[in-house]
Amino acid sequence: MNGAPQVHYLNVDYGIRSWLFTTDHKRIAWLYLLSVTLFFFFGGFFATLIRLELMTPQGDLVQAETYNKFFTMHGVTMVFFFLIPSIPAVLGNFLVPMMVGARDLAFPRLNLASWYIFILGGLFTLASAAAGGVDTGWTFYTPYSSIYSNSHVALTVVGVFVTGFSSILTGLNFVVTIHKMRAPGLTWFRLPLFIWAIYATSIIFILGTPVIAITLLLVGLERVFNLGFFDPARGGDPVLFQHLFWFYSHPAVYIMVLPAMGVESELVTAFARRRVFGYSFVAFSSLAIAVIGFLVWGHHMFVAGQSVHAGLIFSLLSFLVAIPSAIKVFNWTATLHRGSISYDAPMLYALGFIGLFTIGGLTGLFLASIGVDVHVHDTYFVIAHFHYIMVGGSVMAYLGGIHFWWPKMTGRTYPEPVARVAALIVFLGFNLTFFPQFVLGYLGMPRRYHAYPPEFQALNVMSSAGASILAVGYVLPLIYLIWSLRYGRVAGRNPWGARGLEWQTPSPPPTHNFDVTPRVVAEAYAYDKEPEETYEFGSPSRA
Amino acid sequence: MSNGAHITVKTYLTVFVILLGLTALTTGVAFIDLGGGLNNFAALTIATVKALLVVLYFMHARTSDRFTWVIAAAGIFWLLLLLGGTLDDAITRNQLPGELQLTP
Ligand SMILES: [Cu+2]
Numbered sequence: 001m002n003g004a005p006q007v008h009y010l011n012v013d014y015g016i017r018s019w020l021f022t023t024d025h026k027r028i029a030w031l032y033l034l035s036v037t038l039f040f041f042f043g044g045f046f047a048t049l050i051r052l053e054l055m056t057p058q059g060d061l062v063q064a065e066t067y068n069k070f071f072t073m074h075g076v077t078m079v080f081f082f083l084i085p086s087i088p089a090v091l092g093n094f095l096v097p098m099m100v101g102a103r104d105l106a107f108p109r110l111n112l113a114s115w116y117i118f119i120l121g122g123l124f125t126l127a128s129a130a131a132g133g134v135d136t137g138w139t140f141y142t143p144y145s146s147i148y149s150n151s152h153v154a155l156t157v158v159g160v161f162v163t164g165f166s167s168i169l170t171g172l173n174f175v176v177t178i179h180k181m182r183a184p185g186l187t188w189f190r191l192p193l194f195i196w197a198i199y200a201t202s203i204i205f206i207l208g209t210p211v212i213a214i215t216l217l218l219v220g221l222e223r224v225f226n227l228g229f230f231d232p233a234r235g236g237d238p239v240l241f242q243h244l245f246w247f248y249s250h251p252a253v254y255i256m257v258l259p260a261m262g263v264e265s266e267l268v269t270a271f272a273r274r275r276v277f278g279y280s281f282v283a284f285s286s287l288a289i290a291v292i293g294f295l296v297w298g299h300h301m302f303v304a305g306q307s308v309h310a311g312l313i314f315s316l317l318s319f320l321v322a323i324p325s326a327i328k329v330f331n332w333t334a335t336l337h338r339g340s341i342s343y344d345a346p347m348l349y350a351l352g353f354i355g356l357f358t359i360g361g362l363t364g365l366f367l368a369s370i371g372v373d374v375h376v377h378d379t380y381f382v383i384a385h386f387h388y389i390m391v392g393g394s395v396m397a398y399l400g401g402i403h404f405w406w407p408k409m410t411g412r413t414y415p416e417p418v419a420r421v422a423a424l425i426v427f428l429g430f431n432l433t434f435f436p437q438f439v440l441g442y443l444g445m446p447r448r449y450h451a452y453p454p455e456f457q458a459l460n461v462m463s464s465a466g467a468s469i470l471a472v473g474y475v476l477p478l479i480y481l482i483w484s485l486r487y488g489r490v491a492g493r494n495p496w497g498a499r500g501l502e503w504q505t506p507s508p509p510p511t512h513n514f515d516v517t518p519r520v521v522a523e524a525y526a527y528d529k530e531p532e533e534t535y536e537f538g539s540p541s542r543a
Numbered sequence: 544m545s546n547g548a549h550i551t552v553k554t555y556l557t558v559f560v561i562l563l564g565l566t567a568l569t570t571g572v573a574f575i576d577l578g579g580g581l582n583n584f585a586a587l588t589i590a591t592v593k594a595l596l597v598v599l600y601f602m603h604a605r606t607s608d609r610f611t612w613v614i615a616a617a618g619i620f621w622l623l624l625l626l627g628g629t630l631d632d633a634i635t636r637n638q639l640p641g642e643l644q645l646t647p
Contacts, residue, residue: 179610203617207617207618207621208621211625237633239632240629240633243625243628243629243632244625244629247625247628247629294621294624295624295628297628298628298632301632305636306632306636307631307632307633307634307635307636307637307638308635308638308639309631309632309635309638310628310631310632310635313628313631314628
């Protein structure tokens, strides 16, 4: 029963065509995994250059203009081509159908098309890098981006525009799948919390992404045809751009962190061997974050010329996001309480997530209060804050999730001791990189400069040293995960003894996930029951 | 999923002709000075009617089930959020903290 099936999704067919024309959600997940990993190291390359330049106060490695391109390429790549697709398109693609007991997503060919659209957008961005790069920052603020910048704004903007459609279609696919394709007996409140999180994320994908797409299109039009949307000289409003941009880009933060929270709920329950504390609160807090996340965008514009009245309202609403976020953190903590906890590598990432996300979230409250924001806006305090959320939160959860589901994806286990060491290296390297940046920012070091006063050097050297440790922590998993594909121990269907539906099918799963359509009689966290009491595999498959 | 079957080719063509007519109307109105911001109002009203026609007929919302309506309504609601927050800034842009009030 625990052995790998004779024929599974990986060995059913070989050759490059069987991958490039696949409609199997599990294979498409691998296509995304390979592509976002490449983009991650591409974006990481620019981060390395940034940290190298900031080792010394003088701008001695590169010129200011080149440095501007470094942080822009870093931001654009990491946000649009790694963080946003990472958990939804890799883990979401692989897991959503299996977690709901379906044979595939609702629209398998649309799913493959989404990947091609993503790659097409990525090629535009890579082309702009090859042609000389962009220097506007990932935020493309007007009128600099639309009129004054001499770099490849149009090419990059088109890349992000195209990629947006990949997000929209992926979100659509998930929403329809979750609504229409749940296995018999799988009611909404028996769903894994990962599904709730992906569902909330999909809503943001569908409702938010069109706004960024049209906004960037307007920037391109203003740039190419000299229209006056954002140029004050022609009756436009530069702050209007920031409204439109952040209406998507603040919720985009939740596109990055909501799926991470979903992964977190799966990891915490599996390694504490307990039912999640307050299931419905965790589930609904995902939806609350998705909705409230759309009401707070003005907190990016407190000092950008936005009215005081709007600033007050956006400040107040921003504080509200803390409530559903805190509900989640408290509920995970309560789940750990009196759990029988094991410290495997995914759990180390999960625990790291709780701490780092909490620091990132609480410093977000500092920034939501206008008085403090006036002091620290556009400083390294902001940089540290959002890296705690996106790297300390999302990347940690992504790595935890990759480790957790690696046996399911590949049928092999990774080497546990070295994975634990890597998780600790990531945690230490991360904190050494980014904690000094809180101090730097509070002392007044502005972001986006390649040179700085000498008194900031010690903290910057700490940060650069941390970045090199972090790099080791990221390269290690790359090595041992690839190693495990060939030399890893055969995993069996449920190596963690988890209760989710995806663990009840062989590893790697057959092409259609389940040989027999499962019938669900309990929720996904029934750790007080045997898996056989949660799922029935009685009825023959409706092939 | 087979909801769209109720709409005939004739209806599509009729809607298409109406859309063309409204486009001509927008262009025509642009040449007349209605004064008092009425030009903007007219152009936006016509555009809204056109968008509604597209959603109702070409996107089959008219013959879709309730759930599709909820999704479509959510899209409109989100648009209102975007307009509301942005307008709040635009309307109060020149007011100082001592004189906060919601009038242009
Ligand atoms: Cu924000």
